Amino acid sequence: MSAVATPAVAKPNSVWQALRKNRMSWIGIGLLLLIVIAAVFAPLLAPFDPFQQNIAFRLEPPSAEFWLGTDSYGRDVLSRLIYGSRVSLLVGFVAILIAMCIGSALGILAGYVGGMVDQIIMGLVDVLLSFPTLLLGIMVAAMLGASLENLIVAIAITEIAPFIRVARAPTIALKQRDFVEAGRALGFGPIRLMGVHILPNMISDVVVLGSLWMASAIRTEASLSFVGLGVPPPIATWGSMIREGFEHILDAWWLTVFPSLAILITVLALNLLGDALRDAIDPKLRSERA
Amino acid sequence: MNDLLQVRNLVKRFESGGGWLGGAKQIVRAVNDVSFSVGRGQSLGLVGESGCGKSTVARTLLRLVEPDEGSILFDGKDIRKASPSELRALRRRIQIVFQDPYASLNPRRTVRQALSEPLFVHKLGNALSIAAKVVQTIDEVGLPRSALDRYPHEFSGGQRQRIGIARALVLDPELIVADEPVSALDVSVQAQILQLLERLKRDRGLSFVFVSHDLGVVRHFCESVCVMYLGRIIEEGPTAEVLDSPRHPYSRVLRDSSPVPDPEARVRLSKIVGEIPAPTNLPPGCTFHPRCGRVQPDCKSRVPPMVELDARRMAACFYPLIDGGMNGLIAPKRIEIS
């Protein structure tokens, strides 16, 4: 039997078991859970209306009333932070989901069909990857205009290429596996082979990377919002909050620090979770090879 | 002759090298002018060592690999010329069993799903009749019905091989191409699977093309055998005769090298020296001549064709062995341990 590295083929349920044992994953899951709760229950958790302006209280430092201070319009930073989590998570999640679906499909197609199709798709990948992520995002957002939907599209585009790559490699390996050849021998068409036989056997790899890259998507969102190409005001997003707080960076530190921390914690949580997921899948690679 | 399968002058080339960094482009004839026939209910063995092309031949029979030249006549129709829909129909009649029980099943599908899928794809019945057929097939290969809802990783190698066989049977094929079906199994399990295959051969009247490197297994299972060397068939005939009195020097060496569980019959390997040549660098003339103990001058310049030596025996050698060995192994000698 060969010792060639094969894509992770995890046993059902054992990924959860491995995750449970990993302490890092607990921290990651815990933090992520907090943020998700914040996003979902924002109306209940936020002490103030994030849109409510209160000129009398503008640029207040953190106090008993405004835990994280107020911004230049007198809006409560904490409430805006909590509502901002909705946008960040939504944008990050949906963008990655779109990128994962399109990217995986193209990657599997490239890997399975090969030849000219493969060359074209990989050419596309090369083009996309030659742009720095942020630049690509800026270009797309600038072309499409600033809105929530366009932001999601822009970020999705920046994340497609890595998914194509990550889906293509295991497809090529799986294509050679006996059970795929058996499917061909049994008269299965390429769509069935790609969708039913190849896809489920590599999806775990892709999902793991998806979770890691969601962090990247959130950072990109923050950067785009910071540059002004994100969701238009007065909707609070962490990136736009940093942008707005930038002018007062020296005298009102709380306007930039807290949103930055929020981004940091979210990205950290996703990274921890992604790493833990990858480790959980990995040992299965070895133990599956009985 | 109403043969089920007739292969004529099959050729398959592979390219290696070429391009910027690959060195000179080389063409390897993995299958080089191979012809054989399999009758209904017959088993034909394809034996040989690495690089002989037997696995490639097996795959071309199902067009998993497309041959470059030659014809493959199944029940009179040329498989190579079949249209996609004809090919699909043909795929029901020829099936394949693979070597590695750990790689031949989709780990994400239950046994039931794996067995039902071909029936659904070919639209062979409604959900009820398909379910019944699946149960019937799992019974036929000797596995309990509870196996149907389990995943491949829950089974041993031998059991997985049974599942692979079941999957090949579910479309009721007439010919099964078995590519080293028992090589990855322990001896005791191997015997179980061979017994199963034999029972299926009897009960269903199946024909087999049985690829193996193990002469003992082939002798047990196949009535006739083709010995392959570097892409060519160099001898063919009834298995017992070919193994008891081989005509081609390579067949004899192959037979003599196959270890026999009898310490009284240790064979001193006469003249097999050297390695199997790289398929990109084939010797001229008879490809076996550098390693042959009976080599003559013209062996180096001309390629010997397959010649009929007896009623059913053929060999590709200008100087075939007259009597390959007196009733079995050549004069038994022990490897002397002094």
Added chain:
Amino acid sequence: MNFPLVSKPPVLELRDLRTEFRIGGAWHAAVREVSLQVSANETLAVVGESGSGKSVTALSVLRLLPQSAARHGGGQVLLDGVDLAALSEKQMTKLRGEAIAMIFQEPMTSLNPTMTVGDQIAEAIQQHRNVTKKEARRLALEVLEEVKIPAAAKRYDDYPHQFSGGMRQRVMIAMALACKPRVLLADEPTTALDVTIQAQILSLLSELKTAHGMGVMFITHNLGVVAQIADRVAVMYAGEVVETADVHTLFARPMHPYTEALLRAMPRVDGNSAELESIPGGVPAINALPKGCAFAPRCRLKEARCEIDRPKLARVGATHQVRCVVRVEQHGDMA
């Protein structure tokens, strides 16, 4: 329970060796009270199927099992009287490759792909002997020629991937023999090779064994190979030795039902084996061993007592031992 089965003192002796693996938190024995002996200039074939514990036994001798998953559970491994199980890791490192060497099934993964074969052998020599680089090179070349690599001097500077499977196996043998070990452990060294190449390698091993006077422990699952090269045979099942005998006795008068069954299950190239007999059932997992005799659930001769008490290895001939109460009774215990 140790019957001396050989007239000369053994160069390698395993006494009641026990090796355990951690499965799901608990320790289970993969090798259970195994006793074996190998003398100089002798080949002991250890034959068994998957799950028999034969490879684990060899790896236990050299202590090559991963420390986190496996542990020594008892017994001794005596090399010329010295217990290897009691040595420190540092002392073991010195012995490996020098007094005892091992060759494996897959030569490609056992050789460093980024070093020339000559350098690898020379390195092995320098690890154990105090010689100059030039001298090591000379010795390496010598051993490459000894394993009959054609044009050894030229091939000294080739990399492993430039060799065929059979040649790589010769290189591995050369590396193992470089320091003239007294014992050679061979773990399925020819299983991955073509049968004509296998014949060459087996022949080579036999010659080298005689030339160096080594004791060879040859692990395999193939009874045909055993018949070709072994002087004595030990049959293993589920972590135990179930039968040992000299090779002629084992094939002429196999006594343990498992040995018999294996012989009857093997299709032969030289005869019309009309009926192959398979063994029903499967090998038990080491964490699910049956009570009593490990083979009982699959045995034709099973009696009630077989499932209660674990049988002991009993002598039934000058060189013949069997672990089966039913058979031993039939033959009379020659203790």
